[in-house]
Amino acid sequence: MQNTTPHILVVDDHSEIRNAVTRFLEKNGLRTSMAKDAREMDTMLVSNNIDLVVLDVMMPGEDGLSACKRLSQVGDVPVLLLTALGEDIDRIVGLETGADDYLAKPFNPRELLARIRAILRRTSGTTSPAGKLVGKRIRFAQWILDTDRRVIVDSDGRETSLTSADFKLLIVMLERARMVLSREQLMELTSGRVGAPLDRTIDNQISRLRRKIEQDLLRPRLITTFRNGGYCLSADIEVLDK
Structure with a gap:
């Protein structure tokens, strides 16, 4: 039987954040996988059916904004950006690259969960933003x-x-x-x-x-x-x- 529980991919180079977010999301009924950078993210996306990516902006190698832009050009997987940047312009740039939402660090895990659920409700059963x-x-x-x-x-x-x-x-x-x-x-x-x-x-x-x-x-x-x-x-x- 196919598992219909939403599958979330958490991408962050800090293991403490990855693990904490993963534990919280799983405790609240979501399936999760983890990746430490954009390269691991790509591998996970190929081998798994991911419903939403929680993506850190500030990562070594390819940063989150670049990875988000690339994802928006090749598919429709929703992206929620995690950013330590507080300026409005930085958040707007994130949305311009194709992100569905953003959340500034440090954040309340319950707000992250609420944002994820809002995106999933909006995108559930939708194949195109059109x-x-x-x-x-x-x-x-x-x-x-x-x-x-x-x-x-x-x-x-x-x-x-x-x-x-x-x-x-x-x-x-x-x-x-x-x-x-x-x-x-x-x-x-x-x-x-x-x-x-x-x-x-x-x-x-x-x-x-x-x-x-x-x-x-x-x-x-x-x-x-x-x-x-x-x-x-x-x-x-x-x-x-x-």
């Missing part, structure tokens, strides 16, 4: 989004690649075109978590996406801002044949 739009081409304004290739194409045929964070955010907004979405809603829909009161993650992700799709950054027309409200994709969408 959701209902998987395998589609979507026209909005002067752009066409190819959900399979994760690129947007302008009216002259020029392509722009999207990071995982760009792609998730754009999909959420396309599925809710012309709806005003609060920062809290966007955080929940893109990462499955609730942001802190001063969390600027969504604002920074909106700014990065605007740089790719807006003609005039000073007067954005596609992603509009609503005071005390949030953001809205102000365009009609059309689903095209492949």
Whole structure:
């Protein structure tokens, strides 16, 4: 009989942290495996069916950000980054590389467990971040989004690649075109978590996406801002044949 208990891979070069996290997760009903670096992580991913990777950023050899970016380009295994970096920009970079969430060290093990469960709930049974739009081409304004290739194409045929964070955010907004979405809603829909009161993650992700799709950054027309409200994709969408 197939074991349906979620299998978590803990990747950290500090054995004390690896062992402590593993014991806590197993005590709370999860299966776990361990790796001390990105090379061991790759081996474990090939030989096991891993449901989520808990990945330390600061590791010798290939660091966690590089490993996370690589994973996001070749598959859909969710990643939760563990980082000792406290600056917002470092956390945002982590999300830009494709991480599903991040947690700063030192952390409360119960918060780690809650974050893991939130990611698993969001990704359970989901084969693509594109959701209902998987395998589609979507026209909005002067752009066409190819959900399979994760690129947007302008009216002259020029392509722009999207990071995982760009792609998730754009999909959420396309599925809710012309709806005003609060920062809290966007955080929940893109990462499955609730942001802190001063969390600027969504604002920074909106700014990065605007740089790719807006003609005039000073007067954005596609992603509009609503005071005390949030953001809205102000365009009609059309689903095209492949």
